[in-house]
Amino acid sequence: MISKNRDLPLYKNDAVSCCSNSQEQEEEMSYVDSEGFLAGIIETAINQVARIKTDLTAADKIGSFKARWGVGRMSYAVAPGIYAVGQPTPESPVLVSANYKLSFDSLRKELSGLDLWILVIDTKGINVWCAAGKGTFGTSEIVRMIEKTSLSKLVNHRRLILPQLGAPGVAAHRVKAESDFRVTYGPVRAGDLPAFFKSGSKAEPEMRSTTFTLADRLVLTPVEIVALLKPLAGLALAIFLLSSAALLVGGDQYRLAAVIVQTAQILLPFILAALTGAVLAPALLPYIPGRALAWKGWILGMLLAVILVVNAYSSASWLLQGSYLLAIPAIASFLSLNFTGSTTYTSLSGVVKEMGVALPVMIISASLGAVALIVSFFI
């Protein structure tokens, strides 16, 4: 499915990136095979342009699902360049998009019945919003792609429609100065594009605001869950070894089945803590009192810990109970704080502020919880 697509142009990117390994980025990227979404070729003033489908196939949906779960996510990109939708003419509008396949798919599936051009710029397979923050969805990349694709020969107007969420990376007045193309910021959601064109390329206020629905929040949780598997496996191993060591130190007969059962029992609350922070807190986000995300996660974690200690784990040792009461809120709080990266409304200043308070509390609480857990095996 992923292949090096040699017949489509490759462009190097010199934009400043905030948090990526530039060495890695210099390597040639591979792109998703375009066969799956092409619907023929059209002849234009600048040569042949690939026409794309506006409906998603099963392969597209499977690809999206895999990317959501972090599989092959970094190479889920389409080749930058010009694409045609419908029967575009030199008068047809030009949309600008990132080359993350997920962004590209969510754009084209909304365009059935429309005739237009899409200028896909090289964002290294990153979505519009993140790429705009990094500067790869930016003024210089747009200007370069306009030149590379000879866009001014393909169309006889000088207008580009950009996703509004690309605005953090693009200076409209600089694009105009450097390329003569005038930038219009379109709606936030691709689904509003047909209405946007109907109203004379004007985005209504409701098209301008981000939403953050339950579905928006939950679609981001699989990647978080995948990221939790490794630490949880490490914790399981640690509990297993401690459990074994306690048995051997106590001089009891070593029975593997008993150790495994004990490991599972002790581990379960930590798994629930992780799910609470990574899934439940995002799902219930607007309903949990308070503003800081670390606080929201802490409340849910504390609630979980208390419920466990008074119910299923009421007969556990006081040290293990103490460990849960200390560690579970810290874990849920940390993961909930991590969700700031997925929200549509948290600011860097706010995150730095809440981290300053929450991180020391979490570290102390989790460390004491870990000590209590270890000691609980031997007392």
Next chain:
Amino acid sequence: MKYRYLKDVVTLKLDQSKCNGCGLCLEVCPQQVFTLENRLSSITDRDACMECGACARNCAPGAIYVRPGVGCAYAVLMDKLGIKGKCCGDVCGCTLEGISEY
């Protein structure tokens, strides 16, 4: 429903004396922080600002200042620990990916 984050933390500043009233800041702001009053931009919901930097970047006369950044704890943490290449589309969910953007 509008989500509310921490009060009075953002770095957003507007110098109305430089504003030319073009209104692009209202257009690019995903949080409706600005309104146009007497043909000049005005900050009416400062705490809603998420410091994305779109307004400042698109303000031709340079009337807006904001320290742009991603409000992502993981990115801040990796930055503090000096670990590079561990964010944005790598391991985290990354802001707004769930929304059909184009």
